[in-house]
Amino acid sequence: MREMGRRAVLKFKSSEDAITYVDLLTRRIKVGELIIDVKSNVVELRVRGGREAGDIMMAEALKIYGALKARNGGSLDLSVLITMAQPPHPVPFDVVTTALNLRGFPSELSGMKLRTKAPLDLVISIIKSTSSLYAEMARMNITQNAKKIIATHALLRGLDVPGAIQELMEKGAVRENESSGSALITASSSFEDYVSTIRRGKGIAR
Structure with a gap:
């Protein structure tokens, strides 16, 4: 990753990962203020508009990038995980964390982050499953x-x-x-x- 003021060049393992990133990004950020250029597995971001709003936008873009790079575990922002999983019902993350721990992946909640050794795909899967179970129990x-x-x-x-x-x-x-x-x-x-x-x-x- 190269970050230059209000411009960032992000490199991914594959073009599919780059497309996934752009999809997540456009769900959370007003695209009109963010110029996105995708070339194979590289995404270039440029922010326009006021400095404060631009800084917030770039921080959000890098937060999502960090989550996708943590494929084999790491510190994951809960708001990004929710965007990725799109759960149909609110999720109690203490249940998600417990399920991961009991499956053998050390995990803990730290503020608004989930620190885990679990692969990202498993985390997203458990969030979706937990949400579906709670939606069923709501009735x-x-x-x-x-x-x-x-x-x-x-x-x-x-x-x-x-x-x-x-x-x-x-x-x-x-x-x-x-x-x-x-x-x-x-x-x-x-x-x-x-x-x-x-x-x-x-x-x-x-």
Whole structure:
């Protein structure tokens, strides 16, 4: 990458990566104020307009570039990940981080960044899956704690929401209670205790 004031030349591994970058960039930045020139695997950016707005625009462009370059893990901006994944429902990133950790990829949230050893494609996939699971559970009467446990179990086991609930009920991790005439699904323990049980190898997620 060469950055020259309000101009930057960004190099990618392939022309496909360059096109992916431009697609992400144009979703987040007003293209009228950003001149984009693509030549094979090289993207040249030039910003026009006021200095302050131009500096913000260039910083955003470089933030997206950094995320795409971190194909094998790194420090990823959450807003860029959301743009890349386009989740249909808000995502609890503590569930995403937990799922990555339990899959063997050390990960942690640090402010508005996700620091992870996981490949970018896996991170995006888990964000999308988590969002879909939460969208499905939004129509169901489930406590927030139970939702975290169900979503994590579903991600680890490759299950849908009903399948995850059934397995967790059989293992006693969640239960169904009658509340005001309707069934409410609650957890038998905190989310943290559930995660600790998995890490100790007691088999809830197996």
